[in-house]
Amino acid sequence: MRCIDFHTHIFPDHLAATTIPALAAAGNVKPAADGTAAGLLASMERAAVTASVVCSIATRPAQFQAILDWSKRIRSERLIPFVSLHPASKELEREIDLIREAGFKGIKLHPYYQDFYLEEKRVRHLLRVAADADLIVVLHSGYDIGFPEQERANPAQIRALIESIPHLKLVAAHLGSWQQWHAVEESLVGRDLYLDIAYALEFLEPAQARRILCEHRPDRLLFGTDSPWADQAEVKKLLLELDLDTNLTQAILGQNATRLLGEGEEARGEG
Numbered sequence: 136m137r138c139i140d141f142h143t144h145i146f147p148d149h150l151a152a153t154t155i156p157a158l159a160a161a162g163n164v165k166p167a168a169d170g171t172a173a174g175l176l177a178s179m180e181r182a183a184v185t186a187s188v189v190c191s192i193a194t195r196p197a198q199f200q201a202i203l204d205w206s207k208r209i210r211s212e213r214l215i216p217f218v219s220l221h222p223a224s225k226e227l228e229r230e231i232d233l234i235r236e237a238g239f240k241g242i243k244l245h246p247y248y249q250d251f252y253l254e255e256k257r258v259r260h261l262l263r264v265a266a267d268a269d270l271i272v273v274l275h276s277g278y279d280i281g282f283p284e285q286e287r288a289n290p291a292q293i294r295a296l297i298e299s300i301p302h303l304k305l306v307a308a309h310l311g312s313w314q315q316w317h318a319v320e321e322s323l324v325g326r327d328l329y330l331d332i333a334y335a336l337e338f339l340e341p342a343q344a345r346r347i348l349c350e351h352r353p354d355r356l357l358f359g360t361d362s363p364w365a366d367q368a369e370v371k372k373l374l375l376e377l378d379l380d381t382n383l384t385q386a387i388l389g390q391n392a393t394r395l396l397g398e399g400e401e402a403r404g405e406g
């Protein structure tokens with residue numbers, strides 16, 4: 136069965152060697168892989184993950200072109216890059232066009248690393264342009280382990296966003312909002328947005344995880360791990376241990392992602 140990890144991070148080899156230890160120290164976390172493409176592919180082999188969405192984060196507007204170029208180099212059947220642009224960019228429209236023209240399916244945004252608040256006008260504008268271009272947006276949602284807690288993209292803010300841009304294909308990472316899961320249950324569960332399970336099951340009581348996964352729309356849940364910040368095989372095990380209905384588990388592990396990515400051709404012949 137096809138398994139798609141919708142939330143992973145890797146870096147160009149020369150950056151991984153310094154970036155991974157620096158991020159690990161900032162968040163006081165231990166990486167489960169070395170943050171390179173080869174490291175991710177090896178992890179996918181161990182965890183029987185068919186394809187991984189690679190989420191880049193532009194921490195400055197000037198990084199856009201380098202991220203786009205690198206994304207073109209690493210893309211394959213198994214690695215699906217989501218490009219990143221910075222909300223402070225003066226050329227958002229052009230950059231969205233370039234992402235679209237290159238055939239990428241989505242972008243990743245991170246309110247802490249990119250220093251924005253979800254309700255800002257410039258951010259709303261960016262998201263509207265992305266939605267009009269039919270790009271999927273993976274949004275880091277909720278608090279971040281590497282920063283003091285701030286209300287940058289919390290469940291109420293995310294709810295307001297999807298109400299203002301209903302055609303946006305939004306993935307609220309970390310099961311809707313990291314460490315804000317009671318608010319997720321109040322504001323997001325059952326709504327028309329995707330939740331990925333990255334870096335969430337490790338922190339949640341199984342009962343609450345099961346409740347969110349069973350009460351949200353079954354076609355709007357995605358397997359994700361945040362690799363290298365979690366081990367893909369471990370996260371898969373945590374999901375299976377929740378003992379959800381088989382159909383729901385399969386939808387989460389791969390079917391929903393396959394449909395969202397529109398990968399009819401690649402999925403063909405796999406039964």
Ligand SMILES: [Zn+2]
Nearest residue numbers: 142144190361
């Ligand atoms: Zn992440």
